[in-house]
Amino acid sequence: RTSLIPILGDQLSMAISSLEGENPDASTVLMMEVADEATYVQHHVKKIAFLFSAMRHHAERLRSDGWHVEYVAFDDPDNSGSFTGEVARATERHAPDRIVVTEAGEWRVRQMLEEWPDKFEADVEIRADTRFLASHAEFEAWAEGRKQLRMEYFYREMRRKTGLLMDGDQPEGGQWNFDKENRKPAKRDLTMPQPLSFSPDPITREVLALVAERFGDHPGTLDGFDFAVTEADALAQQKAFLNHALAGFGDYQDAMLTDVPFLWHSVLSPYINCGLLDPIDLCREVEKRYRAGKVPLNAAEGFIRQVIGWREYVRGIYWREGPDYTARNFLEARRLLPAWYWTGDTDLFCLSQAIGQTLHSAYAHHIQRLMITGNFALLIGADPAEVQRWYLEVYADAYEWVEAPNTLGMSQFGDGGLLGSKPYASSGAYIDRMSDYCGHCRYDVKQRTGPDACPFNALYWDFLARNRDKLGSNQRLAMPYRNWDRMDAATQVALRNQAAGFLDTLD
Ligand code: FAD
Ligand code: DLZ
Ligand code: SF4
Numbered sequence: 001r002t003s004l005i006p007i008l009g010d011q012l013s014m015a016i017s018s019l020e021g022e023n024p025d026a027s028t029v030l031m032m033e034v035a036d037e038a039t040y041v042q043h044h045v046k047k048i049a050f051l052f053s054a055m056r057h058h059a060e061r062l063r064s065d066g067w068h069v070e071y072v073a074f075d076d077p078d079n080s081g082s083f084t085g086e087v088a089r090a091t092e093r094h095a096p097d098r099i100v101v102t103e104a105g106e107w108r109v110r111q112m113l114e115e116w117p118d119k120f121e122a123d124v125e126i127r128a129d130t131r132f133l134a135s136h137a138e139f140e141a142w143a144e145g146r147k148q149l150r151m152e153y154f155y156r157e158m159r160r161k162t163g164l165l166m167d168g169d170q171p172e173g174g175q176w177n178f179d180k181e182n183r184k185p186a187k188r189d190l191t192m193p194q195p196l197s198f199s200p201d202p203i204t205r206e207v208l209a210l211v212a213e214r215f216g217d218h219p220g221t222l223d224g225f226d227f228a229v230t231e232a233d234a235l236a237q238q239k240a241f242l243n244h245a246l247a248g249f250g251d252y253q254d255a256m257l258t259d260v261p262f263l264w265h266s267v268l269s270p271y272i273n274c275g276l277l278d279p280i281d282l283c284r285e286v287e288k289r290y291r292a293g294k295v296p297l298n299a300a301e302g303f304i305r306q307v308i309g310w311r312e313y314v315r316g317i318y319w320r321e322g323p324d325y326t327a328r329n330f331l332e333a334r335r336l337l338p339a340w341y342w343t344g345d346t347d348l349f350c351l352s353q354a355i356g357q358t359l360h361s362a363y364a365h366h367i368q369r370l371m372i373t374g375n376f377a378l379l380i381g382a383d384p385a386e387v388q389r390w391y392l393e394v395y396a397d398a399y400e401w402v403e404a405p406n407t408l409g410m411s412q413f414g415d416g417g418l419l420g421s422k423p424y425a426s427s428g429a430y431i432d433r434m435s436d437y438c439g440h441c442r443y444d445v446k447q448r449t450g451p452d453a454c455p456f457n458a459l460y461w462d463f464l465a466r467n468r469d470k471l472g473s474n475q476r477l478a479m480p481y482r483n484w485d486r487m488d489a490a491t492q493v494a495l496r497n498q499a500a501g502f503l504d505t506l507d
Contacts, residue, residue: 001026001097001098002026002027002028002094002095002096002097002098003022003023003026003027003028003096003097003098003099003100004027004028004030004087004090004091004094004096004098004099004100004122005018005019005022005027005028005029005030005099005100005101006018006029006030006031006032006083006086006087006090006099006101007029007030007031007058007062007102008083008101008102008104008105008109009033009037009051009054009055009274010051010105010273010274010275010399011102011129011274011275012054012055012058012231012274012275012276013131013275013276013278014061014062014065014231015130015131015278016102016131016275017102017127017128017129017130018100018101018102018127019067020127022100024065024066024067024068027067027068028068028069028070028090028094028096029059029062029067029068029069029070030069030070030072030086030087030090031055031058031059031069031070031071031072032071032072032079032083032086033052033055033072033073033074033079034072034074034079034080034081034082034083034085034086035074035079035081035082036081036082036083037083038074038215040108041389041392041393042217042218042219042393043215043218043392043393044218044219044220044359044362044393044394044395044396045211045212045215045218045219045220045221045222046220046221046222046225046227046361046362046396047220047270047362047394047395047396047398048211048215048218049204049207049208049211049222049225049227050225050227050229050270050274050362050396051274052074052207052210052211053200053203053204053207053227053229054227054229054230054274054276055071056071056203056207057203057229057230058230059071060203061230061231070090070093072086074210074214075210075214082112083109083112083113084112084115084116084119087099087116087120088119088120091120091121091122095121095122096122097122097123098122098123098124098125099116099120099122099123099124099125100125100127101113101116101124101125101126101127102126102127102128102129103126103127103128103129105129105399105400105401106399106400106401107322107323107400108400111323113126114126131275131278131279132312132315133158133161133162133280133308133312134154134158134312134315134316136316136319139154139312139315139316139319139320140320142154142157142316143316143320149317149418150421151309151310151313152176152177152309154309154312154313154316155176155177155305155308155309155310155313156171156176158308158309158312159171159176159304159308162280162283162308164283164284164287164304164308165287165290165297165300165301165304172290172297172301173297173301177301177305178250178297178298178301178302179302179305181250181251181298182250182251182253182254182298182302183253183254183434184251184252184254184255185252185255185433185434185435186252186255186256186257186260186263186264188257188260188436192260192263192264193240193241193244193245193248193262193264194262195237195240195241195262195267196228196233196236196237196240197226198226198227198228198229198233199226200225200226201229203229204225204229208222208225218393219342219359219393219394220358220359220360220362220394221359221360223360224360224361227270227396228271228276230276231276231277234268234271234276234277235277237267237268237271238266238268238271238277238282238285241266241267241268242285242286242289245262245264245265245266246264246266246286246289246295246299246300246303247264247294247295247296247299248263248264248299249264249265249266249295249299249302249303250296250298250299250300250301250302250303251264251298251299252264253265253302253366253367254366254367254371254434255367255434255435256350256353256365256367256368256372256431256434256435256436256437257435257436258353258435258436258437258440259353261357261361261363261364261365262363262365263365265365265366266303267363268282269396269397270362270363270396270397272307272311272397273397273399273402279307279308279311280308282307283303283304283307283308286300286303286304287300287304306366311402314401314402314405314406314409314410314419315401315402315405317405317409317418317419318400318401318402318404318405319401321415321418325404325405325408325415326385326388326400326404326408327385328384328408328414328415328416329383329384329385329414330413330414330415330416330417330470331381331384331412331413331414331467331470333378333381333382333383333384333412333414334381334383335380335381335382335383335503335506336382336383336386337377337382337386337387337390338506340355341355341373341390342359343355343359344356344358344359347441347442347443348376348441348443348455349437349438349440349441349442349443350372350431350435350437350438350441351372351373351376353368353372353437354368354369354372354373355373358373358394358395359394362394362395362396363395363396363397364395367434369391369395369406369411370410370411370424371424371426371430371431371434372431373390374387374407374410374411374412374424375411375424375425375426375456376456376459377390377411377412378411378412378413378423378424378425378463379425379456379459379460379462379463380459380503380506381463381466382412384407384408384412384414387407387408387411387412388403388404388407388408391403391406391407392404405419410424411424416470417474421474421476422474422476422477423471423477425460425463425464426456426460427454427456427457427459427460427461428443428445428454428456428457429445429457431445431456432445438454441454443455445457448461448494448495448498449494449495449498450498453498455502457495458495458496458498458499458502459499459502459503461484461492461495461496461499462495462496462498462499462500464477464480464481464484465484465492465496468481
């Protein structure tokens with residue numbers, strides 16, 4: 001029996017489940033660069049170039065392993081522009097008995113695949129994505145019957161399941177979570193780690209020319225494209241992280257420094273999410289470094305928690321909550337993002353840093369996403385659908401299963417507290433504590449009102465006051481609401497006017 005095996009752009013693993021047990025001599029692997037995927041949002045040009053190049057390199061790798069691969073390039077004149085259209089053309093060419101595919105990473109594409117059995121003669125088999133630790137059923141079983149879902153408890157299950165950082169049935173070091181140790185501000189220093197840089201080979205250069213020509217109206221720049229596009233190079237970047245940056249990952253996880261985009265972060269998410277790196281292998285390497293005495297426990301635990309805790313947890317939430325999760329808007333926020341989210345051209349220095357580096361590198365680290373761009377969008381009352389679209393567009397690691405829970409749930413409180421127990425809203429003081437941005441800013445982080453006041457300050461109080469009916473009973477906000485209530489009426493009015501004046505400048 002002959003098989004057609006479509007491999008989607010985020011399935012670039014040799015161990016992908018759709019290939020498991022299949023016979024290369026009776027199979028055609030289909031890979032396709034399609035307009036639907038490249039334009040369902042206006043992806044950053046580096047994100048498209050990265051994926052197209054990684055896909056083309058992966059096709060070569062599959063061929064060298066004996067697979068027959070048909071690769072539909074973006075500018076193929078017969079390219080129909082969609083997964084379903086390309087599978088239809090391939091079934092006409094080959095009349096396969098079976099179509100075998102690994103499940104998609106988002107509802108939009110899942111729904112497409114689920115239509116295939118009705119559309120095509122062949123038997124369609126949609127296989128589970130075994131690159132994740134928790135299957136859909138396991139996550140459901142864990143979540144079932146719990147009054148409140150919290151990452152921390154799910155994470156402990158994943159520690160037990162993998163045995164990562166376990167000492168028998170107890171957590172290594174007697175504690176599951178060392179997050180409290182991971183909040184140090186960083187100092188600039190000449191020995192700071194740097195991710196590797198990979199110069200474009202002929203395949204990548206061809207892709208860069210294609211993307212420059214066809215996606216000129218998308219955000220970002222192709223200048224300085226230096227992503228890894230093969231598994232070997234992604235593994236080299238992984239090794240560089242393990243050897244140089246991991247030791248500081250814990251301490252400086254929340255730190256931000258001017259013109260230092262990567263700090264001690266791994267910058268591996270684009271490779272993990274598209275399949276070039278295996279997240280569990282990576283965690284095992286991290287544990288090895290800890291066991292060998294090369295990195296402290298707070299770094300190893302902190303990193304492993306992000307991957308087997310947060311990453312798996314947000315995926316579980318995404319699929320559990322269903323296709324309308326992304327449309328939620330608990331705070332009924334309706335404002336558009338300012339146009340400078342797509343240019344970085346703003347005099348709020350922290351935002352110009354986070355957005356500027358995003359447009360350049362299609363990367364920002366977690367605290368920039370959460371506490372700079374996310375926090376600001378939350379405070380101004382930006383429409384969470386619009387905020388999700390922005391995050392999906394601009395980051396090379398963005399796929400809806402991981403982007404939406406982080407943006408809608410964690411950052412914008414759009415799900416009303418399902419993902420996080422309180423909104424990640426803060427005034428300028430937090431940003432000043434964790435970064436050196438404020439020293440470079442035209443605003444004064446210590447002032448709350450007046451022409452030089454840091455806009456985050458008044459916006460923060462205005463956010464709390466404006467959303468009191470929705471947030472007032474949240475126990476974790478009791479203290480800030482008490483502080484608000486202790487202010488005299490004139491101060492409250494001045495803060496709200498200051499915020500209103502600033503918001504007017506955004507429209
Ligand atoms: P590191 O700091 O080195 O962390 C290591 C790894 O842990 C990451 O590579 C990633 O695989 C995983 N990880 C860490 N935090 C999270 C998290 N909250 N959720 C899932 N995985 C996590 N991550 C994405 O992969 N894609 C997204 O589209 C995405 N959108 C986000 C949107 C918002 C508003 C926020 C606040 C966070 C988002 N994140 C997203 C999570 C996180 O910011 C990125 O995974 C991280 O910044 C990637 O950089 P890194 O590889 O250097 O991570
Ligand atoms: C993100 C993306 C882009 C930009 N282009 C393609 C593409 O042309 N072909 C492809 O197979 N995949 C692409 N992707 C990734 C898909 O959107 C991703 O695989 C789906 O979201 C399924 O999870
Ligand atoms: Fe950002 Fe305010 Fe600091 Fe300026 S003063 S960098 S706007 S937090």
